Structures are given as structure tokens and as C-alpha cells.
Amino acid sequence: MWTLTPAELAIVQLSxxxxxxxxxxxxxxxxxxxxxxxxxxxxxxxxxxxxVHLPMVLPPVVLGYALLVLLGRKGVLGGWLYTHFHVQFxxxxxxxxxxxxxxxxxxxxxxxxxxxxxxxxxxxxxxxxLGASPLKVFFTITLPLSYHGLLTGGILAxxxxxxxxxxxxxxxxxxxxxxxxxxxxxxxxxxxxxGDAAALRLVVLSVLVSLAALLISQWLERGLQRSxx
Numbered sequence: 001m002w003t004l005t006p007a008e009l010a011i012v013q014l015s016x017x018x019x020x021x022x023x024x025x026x027x028x029x030x031x032x033x034x035x036x037x038x039x040x041x042x043x044x045x046x047x048x049x050x051x052v053h054l055p056m057v058l059p060p061v062v063l064g065y066a067l068l069v070l071l072g073r074k075g076v077l078g079g080w081l082y083t084h085f086h087v088q089f090x091x092x093x094x095x096x097x098x099x100x101x102x103x104x105x106x107x108x109x110x111x112x113x114x115x116x117x118x119x120x121x122x123x124x125x126x127x128x129x130l131g132a133s134p135l136k137v138f139f140t141i142t143l144p145l146s147y148h149g150l151l152t153g154g155i156l157a158x159x160x161x162x163x164x165x166x167x168x169x170x171x172x173x174x175x176x177x178x179x180x181x182x183x184x185x186x187x188x189x190x191x192x193x194x195g196d197a198a199a200l201r202l203v204v205l206s207v208l209v210s211l212a213a214l215l216i217s218q219w220l221e222r223g224l225q226r227s228x229x
Contacts, residue, residue, distance in 0.1 A: 023108075033048070090172060105157075
């Protein structure tokens with residue numbers, strides 16, 4: 001009853017691979033966006049803030065359709081990539097990575113932004129007055145003092161990726177062995193006769209993995225608060 005079959009193990013492995021790649025894909029753009037929102041003073045900052053958090057309020061299927069229009073095989077950019085480089089994201093596990101990354105992006109940016117706001121700007125300014133370049137200041141002062149935010153954001157993005165359904169099924173499809181992650185597999189099993197037992201196993205596994213990720217995230221946040229006292 002509670003033993004995963006080889007097919008179910010493959011689904012779990014695919015989901016973990018997609019979630020890890022999602023986090024890796026987000027690190028640079030999320031850090032840049034968080035730094036701009038935490039330190040930047042420019043026209044359009046409120047608009048950037050709204051755009052960053054837009055995936056949190058839009059239906060996932062809307063974002064999935066937008067990705068399809070942009071990166072689909074006949075999309076604005078996707079058509080060019082397929083014609084010239086034979087790169088295709090639809091019906092490919094990298095499509096699931098991109099869809100989950102779009103949905104997880106706001107969570108990672110929020111965690112990083114909060115961590116960056118806790119870093120005293122005077123420390124960065126002092127380093128610059130001593131001759132350190134902005135890049136050196138970031139890697140030697142800003143990032144070490146805000147690494148908890150990076151870890152927390154990564155865990156939240158990982159967890160969000162594991163639970164992503166709407167954007168993934170719209171953009172990447174529900175292809176067995178390629179894009180069928182845990183949520184899509186659970187959905188497919190609920191539509192299949194005699195699939196209830198397998199669906200229940202995957203549901204329990206999803207809950208346990210997500211709960212563990214959230215507990216680790218809370219533990220890191222408490223550690224950050226204690227280190228700042």
C-alpha cells in the first residue's frame with residue numbers, strides 16, 4: 001500500500017529535479033530584483049515591485065498561457081528558438097522548470113528582499129569609502145549578511161515548484177516521464193480507475209516534503225532573527 005512503484009519513484013525524481021533546477025534558475029534574477037527593490041531609488045520601482053509579485057495574484061493558467069504565447073513552439077520567442085536552434089520547451093521537462101520558476105519567483109524575491117533590508121547600508125558605504133568596488137562589497141558584505149534570506153527563498157521556491165500545477169500543465173503539458181510532476185501525476189491518477197491508492201501515496205509524500213521544506217524555512221528565519229540580536 002505505502003511502497004512506491006518504479007513509475008512513482010520516477011515521478012518523484014522528476015519533481016525533485018525540476019524543483020532543484022527551478023531554484024538554480026532563479027538565484028541570479030531573484031537576487032538582482034531583490035537588490036533593486038531593497039536598495040534602488042528609481043522611477044518605476046513601484047511598477048517593478050508589482051510585476052515581480054504579479055504571479056502571486058494571477059491564476060496560474062494565465063501565466064501558463066502567457067508562457068505558451070512567448071516560448072511555445074510557435075510563440076514569439078519560442079518559434080525563433082525552435083527554428084534556429086531546435087530548442088523546444090513545451091512537452092519538455094525544462095518547460096516545467098520555467099513554469100514553476102515563474103510561479104516561485106515572487107517568494108524567493110520577498111525572502112531575499114527582507115534579508116537585504118536587514119543589512120545595515122552603512123557597512124556597505126564604509127567598504128566603498130575604503131576602495132571596495134560595488135561587486136566586492138556585495139560578495140564580501142551584503143551576501144554573507146543576507147545568506148539566510150537566500151536559503152529561505154530557495155527552500156520556499158523549491159517547495160512552490162513541487163506544488164506547481166496550473167502553469168505547468170498549460171505550458172509544458174502532462175507528458176508521462178517528461179513533464180508529469182507530482183501534482184500532475186496526482187491529478188492524472190484521480191482521473192484513472194483504480195488510481196486512488198497511488199494518488200494517496202503521492203499526496204502523503206507531497207505533504208511530507210512540503211511540510212519539511214516549510215519547517216526548515218521557519219528554522220532559518222528564526223536563526224536569522226537570533227543572529228541579529
